[in-house]
Amino acid sequence: MGVGPGEVIAGKYRVERVLGEGGMGIVVAARHVQLGQLYALKFMREDVMTAEYKSRFLREARNTVRLKSKHVSRVFDVGSLESGAPYMVLEYLEGTDLSALLQQRGPLPVHEVCEYVVQACEAIAEAHSHGIVHRDLKPANVFLTRGTQGEPIVKVLDFGVSKVQDLGLSSSGGDDTRPGGSAPDSVVTRASDLLGSPSYMAPEQVISARDADTQSDIWSIGVILYRLTTGKAPFQAQSLGELIQSIMHGTIPSPREHRPDLPAGFEHVVMRCLEKDR
Incomplete structure (x- = not known):
């Protein structure tokens, strides 16, 4: 489904521009025709609209x-188009994600990385307190915007492959279903079989998405710290x-092998996040 400026979605959101388009969905900047408020609308592509992906989208x-x-992008509404494709209405954010920032600037100063990641960790800590495991933490899902005083504010995006752990909470249907139907104990060999981004996955998650837990998110945080400071x-x-x-099975090179000026304490934190033996 293509969208363009001026198109009205769900009878009330007028598209101003396309913000991004991927294999599963499209995100547009759209203004509420009556309220005048600008939002980000995320909706699923009709050509990939399966029951599993709809479940993941609504999850x-x-x-x-x-x-x-305040470090999680807010959701204001959900609905369905006439085609049946679901959409959600998110707060509109101005800024850039940390993946784009790394591409623009190269390895970032440690104090800056720590400021951004600590804010992201606040969001993930709250998610974990609700039994929610993100399962797809990476620089592209950590968005840097600005507050009313110009201060940097980080927002964690895309809980689309998250799952709810059994903490007295009911898990939403289809949480642990992996595309491709590979057996729980098998090592996946296709990107389409993975829920998440392989480079940022913990060992247990590359074996089976259902094995991902809060520690898997901590591993991903460690990879983010490593990547943002060493490139x-x-x-x-x-x-x-x-x-x-x-x-x-591999050995992780010390971050200071790539960047000797990194503080020893920072390297210790990174390597603790990336410990394979719990």
Whole structure:
């Protein structure tokens, strides 16, 4: 489904511009025709609209709306188009994600990285307190915007592959279903079989998405810290299979091998996040 400026979605949101488009969905900046408020509308592409992906899309809205942290992008509404494709209405954010920032500037100063990641951790800590595991933490899902006084504010995005752990809370249907139907104990070998982003996944998550827990998010935080300060991933590989084997069995180079000026205490935190033995 293509959208363009001037198109009215759901009878009340007029599209101003497309913000991004991926394999599963489209995000647009749209203004409420009566209120005049600008929002980000995220809706699913009709050509990939399966029951599983619809469930995942709505799970993102349900899980996100439970979180009250200022470091989580707010969800204001959900609905369905005439085609049946679901959409959600999110707060409109101006700024950039940390992946784009890394591409623009290269490795970032440690104090800056710490400021951003600590804010992201506040959001993830609240999610974990509700039994919600994000499962797709990466620089592209950490968005940097500005507050009313110009101060940097980080927002964690995209709870679309999150799951609810059994903490006395009921898990939403389809949380642990992996596309491709591979067995729980098998090591996946195709990107389409993975829920999340392989380079940022913990060992247990590359084996099975259902095994991801709060510690898996901490691992991803460690990879983010490593990547933002060194400009490199902890594991280098030429294929998905090689990457998975490296994550499961490889040795992680010290961040200071890439950047000797990193403080020892910072490196210690990164390597603690990336410990394979719990």
